[in-house]
Amino acid sequence: MRFAAVLNREGGTLRTIDLSAFTDRMRQALEAAGHCIDIEIVAGRDIVATLDRIASRHSVDIVLAGGGDGTISAAAARLMGRKKALAILPAGTMNLFARGLGIPQTLDAAVKSFADGEVIAVDMATANGKPFVHQFSIGMHARMVQLRQTMEFGSRLGKMRASVKAAWAAINNPSAMKVTLIIGEAEIVTRTTGIGITNNLFGEGHLPYADNPAGGVLGIYVTVARRRGELVRVLFDMARGKWRDSEHVEIHQADRAVLKVHSAAKKFRAVMDGELVRLDRETTIEIHPGALNVLVPARAVQAKAA
Secondary structure: OEEEEEEEOOOHHHHHOOHHHHHHHHHHHHHHOOOEEEEEEEOHHHHHHHHHHHHOOOOOOEEEEEEOHHHHHHHHHHHOOOOOEEEEEEOOOOOHHHHHOOOOOOHHHHHHHHHOOEEEEEEEEEEOOEEEOOEEEEEHHHHHHHHHOOOOOOOHHHHHHHHHHHHHHHHHOOOOEEEEEEEOOEEEEEEEOEEEEEEOOEOOOOOOOEOOOOOOOEEEEEEOOOOHHHHHHHHHHHHHOOHHHOOOEEEEEEOEEEEEEOOOHHHOEEEEOOEEEEOOOEEEEEEEEEEEEEEEOHHHHHHHHO
16 A cells, blocks of 8 residues: 655654654555555644645555644544545544554554554544544533643643643633533533533543444533532543443433534634634534544454454
């Protein structure tokens, strides 16, 4: 297969390693398995333009994207509905979409798994037509991301520490939003401190990612916690992957949901795949089964088939 790799030199762990040495190892591993690869290392501001150019090349079979959540989401958006497949180099902080695909969490191991990987089709979701691979959320999560952006950190560990500080600050000053959530024939009007709508339901007993990335449903998680102690408990349950044990989270599933915000929307933002975006008064979220081809380790395909 013909690979074209786009690596964000400012993204995640890629900014902390010897990229020249790593790309040499990447080339050797894939060429030894009979593949061809072109590698481009670019600045964050050039990622989108580079991905647009690479995705339009007819000779490319696999677009290998390396960076954080923003880089992976941008690559997936450009490959949605196309024959080309996405290979994810997990260089972000949590790499939740990559975890759900069974991709090893170290860079060299991920590249090695691509050498004999298999292409499968998985789902994507959209919010008012904009694609995402992991989650669209409002409320406390968006507030946490806003607060974290005001903090300085230079490493993955530093970002994790900043996330904890931001989460604690958001818990100490929670804002409830009045919303209407339409799921099928049901219309739910509520005040909530947070809603997360995910590309497939999160699995249980681990970090929040989908065990089945081709399940064909949105996971809809509505936080009904209001008090600080309740919010702390929600975050604790989330970290343990105990969503269904939480009395402060309502869980729904559907192939389409409409979110209407009645509070002053200009005060609030949304988060889509880790990136802050404008929150519209009304957002339609939909699942798109099998819309993205991805390259995954052969053992991951075998495990799901077992």
